[in-house]
Structures are given as structure tokens and as C-alpha cells.
Amino acid sequence: MMDRTESIESMEQLAVVWRAMVLDRDPDADVRDLPGVAVRWADCRFPFWNCVTLTDVDADPDLVERRLVQAADIMRSKRYPGFLWLFEGLLGDEARAGVRTAAEKAGFEFSFPGTGMAGDFLPLPEPSHPDLTFVRVTTDEHLRAYADLNSRAYGFPLEAGRDGLLGSTLWKNGVHAYLGVREGVPVTCAGTVEAEGRLFVVLVATAPEWERRGYGEAVTRKALHEGARATGLTRATLHATAAGAPVYPRIGFRPNSPVHFYALKG
Secondary structure (H helix, E strand, O other), X not given: OOOHHHHHHHHHHHHHHHHHHHHHHOOOOEEEEEOOEEEEEOOOOOHHHXXXXXXXXXXXXXXXXXXXXXXXXXXXOOOOOOEEEEEHHHEOHHHHHOHHHHHHHHXXXXXXXXXXXXXXXXXXXXXXXXXXXXXXXXXXHHHHHHHHHHHHHHOOOHHHHHHHHOOOOHHXXXXXXXXXXEOOEEEEEEEEEEEOOEEEEEEEEEOHHHOOOOHHHHHHHHHHHHHHHHHOOOEEEEEEEOOOOOOHHHHOOEEEEEEXXXXXXX
16 A cells, blocks of 8 residues: 555645745745645646646546546636646545546646655765766756756756746745756756755756666765755655656665646547
């Protein structure tokens, strides 16, 4: 059986961190905690800042179906597309078995899988990589490079990442965000941010042509090292895509809840 406690933690970490990220992007963003549904929607071109997630614990199939219809209605009312984040570990057994069908009935299509992870392993030693120099994000130029790496890694237009990050004060001050630079060119990036007594890892990306060289792991270790050094925190959480999932256990993370990302059909 899944660890329901860590699934709840994973969902709550998303809600806390995304509240800050979305309101940083737009102080008037749609940030609501409705019964069973959390809305974190900047309505910008960066799809990750447009987020709805279900928050009921041990919901039965009928309740999940109602929540999915509500989530779809919310997303249809927005200008820009985003994702429904669905934490499998929160669902009751019966609802979990039929959730893909229920989501499709509500008007969603499955986009990609993810995994919630957590661990008590901080602080980490000072990381290094023979190819990389680590640079903290403190300028608009750094932030543009960070945004572009995410857009390229996730297959978004460059304008999408820039719309999500450029001009941010939070990312230049509140997030421990780092670029991994190879021969003067940023090739990888990762950030950590404090969230309710934990460090949350956010927006890890590597340029596609520089993957599978350990760059993402190295820069994630750097962001965790510096975040822990600044805050004294010892626990970290994250949500991994399929590409990143094999990397994080090497750092000390343990998988807990599968996460399903859905978009509206058509």
C-alpha cells in the first residue's frame, strides 16, 4: 500500500510552492483552495504555472468524477492551457483503478507521468562536476538562460518559459536557483525553495544535447547544498518527470506517490 502520509505531503508541497510561484508571476492570479480542488493558475504561457490539483484524501469514484468535472470546467475558463496534477496516492483503491477512464470522461487526456519524492538526507557535501561552473541566478540574463533551458527541455516555445520567469524578484532572491555553465554556456539548471520546513526542488532542466552527462544531478545537488546551508533544513521534496526519476534516488530521494499530468482534450 502507498504511504498516504507522504502522498499528502507531496500534494501539499505543490500547493504551497505553486501559490508563491503563481502569485510571483501575477499578484492577481487565480489562487484558490476549494473543497477538494486547489487552483494555482497564473494564466500565462508557461504551462507549469497553470495548475489544478485534487486534494481529497481516499476519495471514492463518484467524488473523484465530480472533482474532475469541476477541474475541467475551471481549466476551460482560462485563456492559456495548463495541467491537472493528480496524485495517485491520495485516491481510494477503487477510484485509483478507474481514474484514467474518469479523467477521459471529464474531458482530459493523459499528458505524461511523474513521481512525488522526498527524503531526509540534508545537508549534502559541496558538489562539483569537472565540466561545470555553478552560477547563482541573480540577474535577468541568468533568469532568461534558466527559462530557456526549461523551455527546451520540456518542448515549450522559448516565449513560454520567459513569460513564466522573466522579471521575477522571487527567483533572483527567494529561490536558490543555479545554472550549470560549461565553457561559458548555461547547459543545466535547478532551484530549491523553502516550503513549510522542507526544501522543494523546482524546475530542473538540462539542454537536450547535453543530457546523460550527470549535469542535472550535479546542479540539483548544488541547489540542495546551498538551500540547506542557508536554511538549516534537512528534508527535501520534489516532483520528478520520467526523465529525472532515475537521478534523484542517487541523491537521497525516495519515490512516494505517482503523479499523473493531464491536459484538456483538443
